[in-house]
Amino acid sequence: MALKASQLTVGETHTARIVEDLKRTQIVQYAGASGDYNPLHTDEVFTTKVAGYPSVFAHGMLTMGMTGKMLTDYVGDARLTKYGVRFTSQVWPGDTLEATATVKAVNGDLVELDVSTRNQDGVEVLSGYAEARVDP
Amino acid sequence: MAAKRFPIEAGHIMMFARSVGDDNKVYYDEDYAKTTEARGIIAPPTFPQSSAQFDPDYFLRPKVGQPWFGSGKNPTGIQRASGGGGGGGGGGGGGLHAEQHFEYHRHIRPGDVLTATVKPGKTWEKEGRRSGKLIFSESITEYRDQNGELVITARGVGVRTERPVDQPAASKSEKAEA
Numbered sequence: 001m002a003l004k005a006s007q008l009t010v011g012e013t014h015t016a017r018i019v020e021d022l023k024r025t026q027i028v029q030y031a032g033a034s035g036d037y038n039p040l041h042t043d044e045v046f047t048t049k050v051a052g053y054p055s056v057f058a059h060g061m062l063t064m065g066m067t068g069k070m071l072t073d074y075v076g077d078a079r080l081t082k083y084g085v086r087f088t089s090q091v092w093p094g095d096t097l098e099a100t101a102t103v104k105a106v107n108g109d110l111v112e113l114d115v116s117t118r119n120q121d122g123v124e125v126l127s128g129y130a131e132a133r134v135d136p
Numbered sequence: 137m138a139a140k141r142f143p144i145e146a147g148h149i150m151m152f153a154r155s156v157g158d159d160n161k162v163y164y165d166e167d168y169a170k171t172t173e174a175r176g177i178i179a180p181p182t183f184p185q186s187s188a189q190f191d192p193d194y195f196l197r198p199k200v201g202q203p204w205f206g207s208g209k210n211p212t213g214i215q216r217a218s219g220g221g222g223g224g225g226g227g228g229g230g231g232l233h234a235e236q237h238f239e240y241h242r243h244i245r246p247g248d249v250l251t252a253t254v255k256p257g258k259t260w261e262k263e264g265r266r267s268g269k270l271i272f273s274e275s276i277t278e279y280r281d282q283n284g285e286l287v288i289t290a291r292g293v294g295v296r297t298e299r300p301v302d303q304p305a306a307s308k309s310e311k312a313e314a
């Protein structure tokens with residue numbers, strides 16, 4: 001179910017809802033799996049009383065990881081060659097995120113994609129790019 | 137500060153995939169994965185970040201016998217001078233992750249044993265509207281496999297802020313005292 005270069009059009013998009021009502025428990029799961037135990041992501045007391053944020057917030061890498069599912073579901077397993085992002089806004093518990101890949105260019109057996117993830121208010125939380133191998 | 141030995145393990149990949157909400161069986165079901173183009177279990181794209189688990193000095197993991205800046209009896213386990221933002225990457229105006237980039241030379245799978253080497257990159261400054269002066273610093277991590285082949289190149293950018301990032305008015309009112 002890999003993409004075919006001959007069937008891709010510049011500007012076409014693929015969108016997926018990557019999380020609905022993000023739970024603190026999922027952030028805890030990500031902390032445990034990734035090894036990033038920064039209390040800013042899981043420790044409400046520290047984050048509100050010491051760090052001065054309104055609540056814990058997701059690791060940027062959790063948003064990048066969830067956005068990665070949209071990408072690999074779209075381009076197929078073991079097809080990504082590049083994936084890079086900037087974290088443009090924080091992601092909070094309760095957020096619902098949609099991630100979009102837009103075809104930017106097709107060069108031979110590679111597709112270049114623009115990647116963007118937005119929250120329920122339309123605010124972009126992640127902005128980036130990916131490149132993947134495609135079939136002819 | 138890097139993982140000298142980062143063994144890629146199937147159970148770790150499964151837990152990582154779950155944590156990012158990815159139920160693709162290519163990350164946990166060996167029989168299924170064999171039937172796919174990946175020809176076996178592979179790691180999800182952002183999995184290399186979990187090499188932190190194998191970095192003995194990783195500063196965002198509590199360590200036996202050492203103070204930890206998260207809450208316990210008190211809101212933080214570390215006393216710090218007021219206004220001295222930073223600390224262990226958190227704190228009032230500490231470090232945040234600004235960018236992350238990966239290049240995949242091949243996809244990693246259980247049984248691989250990677251070695252990470254980290255090189256510092258550029259450093260630059262910017263004036264931010266919501267958090268004062270921003271200091272960015274880049275680091276490049278090269279992951280090589282058991283045969284010495286470069287498998288993944290990662291580039292991370294961290295940013296340190298003068299103060300916590302301002303929040304939109306709605307959530308700001310709930311903000312606790314810093």
